[in-house]
Amino acid sequence: MKEQSLSVREAIIGRRSIKKFNGQPVDREDLMNIIDDAVWAPNHKNREPWRLVVGCGKEIFDLHRLLRDTAIPNWKELSEEALEKQMQKFTLAGAFVFVIVPEDVRQKQRLEDFAAASTFIQNIQLLAWDYGIGSCWKTPDYLDAPAFREAIGAAPGERIISMLQLGYFDELPKAVERKKSKEIVTFFGSVQNNDESE
């Protein structure tokens, strides 16, 4: 197991979504180790409501073709150079993780499962960051397209909630400032009730 080098705080604050990768592949074993740790995410009733379809290694080239056909439907009309440029958002990533959750017909369970899977995804992102691997959670419209779902292997009643791209990178994107606690917190009991009619 890899020794952790970042504190939880450092990983949370320092992680950035990486959208420009450098083409270095992500090692399958590193990815499996990251996933083995990420599953320790909170999830109601221990349903562990997630499964993953991973694209890495030599199979990643088939995935590139699927993404080309899906995301760039006019690819045949493009010059080789233009296509290569458009494809870089896929080809330079080192691995792909499609996170699939069951879509429970009961709203409460469905929302809980989506929430739990989201914490699981962030675990993956933070753990990957500790390995020096960047990631970006992507939700392109085609995740719901029937042909794409079929190619990924999503069954009826399942939803692909994330295309997580992972990989190595040369440039750290600048962080967009976040709101401070005092901007988002209201202390219970501190709100005045000015409605005198009650």
Ligand SMILES: Cc1cc2nc3c(=O)[nH]c(=O)nc-3n(C[C@H](O)[C@H](O)[C@H](O)COP(=O)(O)O)c2cc1C
């Ligand atoms: C549910 C979700 C969906 C996202 N979808 C996309 C996406 O489709 N494309 C993209 O470039 N980034 C996507 N992102 C990444 C956000 O753009 C990114 O987290 C945000 O800009 C904040 O940057 P940071 O992660 O570096 O702090 C998504 C993030 C989340 C949580």
